[in-house]
Amino acid sequence: MYTATTQIRVRYGETDQMGYLYYGNYALYYEVGRTDAIRQLGFTYRELEEKGILMPVVEFHTQFLRPAFYDDLLTVHTCIKELNEEYKILFHTEIYNEKNKLLNKGVTTLVFVDALSKKKTVMPELLRERLSPYFN
Amino acid sequence: MYTATTQIRVRYGETDQMGYLYYGNYALYYEVGRTDAIRQLGFTYRELEEKGILMPVVEFHTQFLRPAFYDDLLTVHTCIKELNEEYKILFHTEIYNEKNKLLNKGVTTLVFVDALSKKKTVMPELLRERLSPYFN
Amino acid sequence: MYTATTQIRVRYGETDQMGYLYYGNYALYYEVGRTDAIRQLGFTYRELEEKGILMPVVEFHTQFLRPAFYDDLLTVHTCIKELNEEYKILFHTEIYNEKNKLLNKGVTTLVFVDALSKKKTVMPELLRERLSPYFN
């Protein structure tokens, strides 16, 4: 299992008139968590794209347990639990507030796509290599 | 069953560098679909809020089958399939492009909350009244 | 002078906790207005991009006179006042609410960029041709 942690502060423009972090903005926070999870492995998602690998999201499931508010400093845990899939990868995300209350949790599924052919491809060697020590 | 239809054109700022409608922006389109579904019943979600009912999203599940692109005119079908729940309501959404290809589908679960007490409450009478003819 | 008109309804996710349309979201509305202004000339900005012309924004100036609220149906007037510039184009925008009150006005300056060379280029012939009847 591989886990990474990121902190994100809720922006004013990300709230809605209910005074909550808008439900649609969690996807951005999940993305930041995934980006940082890859960065903490020693390379970047940007480099993957530059090498011709895209990782579009194919499924997104999220549960909102408690609201987040403007200026809250949230902690995002991003976790990869298994490497069994060849063409896709699942990121499990949990978001906590400063009181360590779980606000939101969910799973995002991404596929590996060759940028040129736009076809599904296998997990890039670089990513598999860096992740594998966490799965033995 | 109650179904409503809305059209939304993809904005430039809603795309990402992959050239796709960013996965996080679908939540906004789902919201527009739900808002229009209520409007087509003869009142507005804004009026519900003014009467002291909030409807925060508690669960959001979405699948991305094909990408949407800038300037695509999308058709959003928003459907309520049953009224069995007392405190929550499920909206089923499907998004099609101009070639009538299904791009995305998902379910959003919202709860009814009293704006003052911030406590869960039952479906507002007005909403139940307007929906019930579709469920006999 | 060339003027085009578009209608946009304020989305819930575009409001902030003040209950106003977030000031940062006006840029999106301006973009929708510009896109529709070009569409009403008989082609699309998407087509321009496909032909290798990008139009990045180089300057954006906007004044917020009155707030816009959730579910307001706004009218966006987008106006081109002169064609004197070779490498850039100015769009003047005014946004009105349903009571015909002016909420916001501003100017966006875009340059023409060759997508391949990433260098500044002159206004595409197609755009100049369609606009010129309005400037005689």
Next chain:
Amino acid sequence: MYTATTQIRVRYGETDQMGYLYYGNYALYYEVGRTDAIRQLGFTYRELEEKGILMPVVEFHTQFLRPAFYDDLLTVHTCIKELNEEYKILFHTEIYNEKNKLLNKGVTTLVFVDALSKKKTVMPELLRERLSPYFN
């Protein structure tokens, strides 16, 4: 003069299909800069709002000199240059990339509004007190 510095990393969802940070998202970065500028004075904008002071933006002017890209770590300088206005405050913003190139600069004007009466009010004492040492 009072200056504060913040770092922001460009999110994938904030880019557009041109591969640039979308021009409309700079407003969010300016907001983060202002929020941090106030935090570095020893209190928060959130506290101001809780005390009944709103600070809506009334004018926003921004120039885009060079594009920002996905995953760029930007440095935002937020500066208050004078305190002469009674009812409003101007924030000057400059955004640099990791190569210390100036990408964007602009000015945002905010007014002080009483949350209850919704009327213009003078700069809150707390803010004036903390800022004044920088203007002697």
